[in-house]
Amino acid sequence: MTKADGNNIRWFIAAVLLTAIPFFLSPEAVAAPLQAGAETAWWIWVLLLFVFSFFLGIVSVLAGVGGGVLFVPIVGSFFPFHLDFVRGAGLLVALSGALSAGPSLLRKGLADLKLSLPLSLIGSISSIAGAIVGLTMSADSVQLLLGIAIIAIAAIMMKGGKSGYPEVAKQDSISRALGISGSYYEPTIEKIVDWKVHRTPLGLVLFFFIGFIGGMFGMGAGWANVPVLNLLMGAPLKIAVATSGLVLSMNGAAAAWIYIYKGAVLPLIAVPAVGGVMLGSKIGARILSKVNTGSVRIVVIIMMVIAGLRSITKGLGL
């Protein structure tokens, strides 16, 4: 093992341990400093949120999930911020990650605008509806539903397969009419990969529901976008992952505005979260090839289940 490998593994272990810190803190212990010294403790929470988000950024890249899906249940359950502000920040976390990766993926032909636009049009309408519904429901109900959703997502992640280059025998009429197809250079096999999609009508229906859930819980929806694009519609995995980000940047923006208008976006919470996750993601991308991503994924799924259970008990007032 080289010195660089050793450093990378240390980063990975530190990331997992520090991301798990909130799980070892009781809610009472977490809330105590705030109640005891609310006037002086704000910067501690902001700093903790930044540090936590930074390591969350590392772990989320290694696990192949967006930061938003981990951010909302963990911060919502273990930090003293109301879930309204956490969801507002979670949308911005998901949105900013997608925006920063977008230019490079578009130039490589991996993120496809023609594939994303019809899906994001449907998804942004439903994400607005989801955000409105989510902000009118009681906090306990949202917390309970969030817990159930997170455990369901963890189950999907555990069971979900993926296909590098799905076979699409025949395009459906909508994707053919819209000219949704393309090609990109795949350096790992040194070939140009041509792709097309099918089952677009069903994909559009599913993106409506995904957008609603994303807006309601303030999460990115890569966990659902990617399987629908890849396994259902037949887009190659790299196209699915990259295009999911493009869809997310539009759906997330639409829902974020509802949170902005309802006063559910506080810069004091949103900015450290965005900054931390983005910096952490850059580190995560650098050490991605050095760690066993399968193990990280299992750790993340366990974290999601714990955060989901905590969210359910909080929602039930237990």
Add this chain to the structure above:
Amino acid sequence: MNSNAGQQKPEINRVQLVYASVLDIVSHAGMTLIAAGFLAYVFRLLPLTVSIEDIASHWHLRASDMNNILSVPTGWAWTQDPMHGDVLSFISIVFLAMAAMICLVAVIPVFLGEKNRTYALIALLQVIVLAAAVLGIVS
């Protein structure tokens, strides 16, 4: 999948390249604004509309309840009095949330130039949906 070995890399559609260029500029500007706005906020380089301590002592409340007690910036209300640290930080978030809309507005003429009226219309509809959210029509 069809794989074509030994061919040149495929050309990227001009619309994608325009979208990428605009997104590159907007996202970098957004991140710079976010960092600058937040520093101005937490180091109190400008006066604040609501003190950080007040925000921190109410951030456990629902957004609607906090708004009833404090006047935190929401929507476009900040335009009336923008020169405050917290408002500048809020503006940077507003800018980031408008990034996708700015990029879409930039590519509509490119779609039309390519005589792709269907995608010009889809992009326009997407802009209308985002604009309805941005202007608070659906809030």
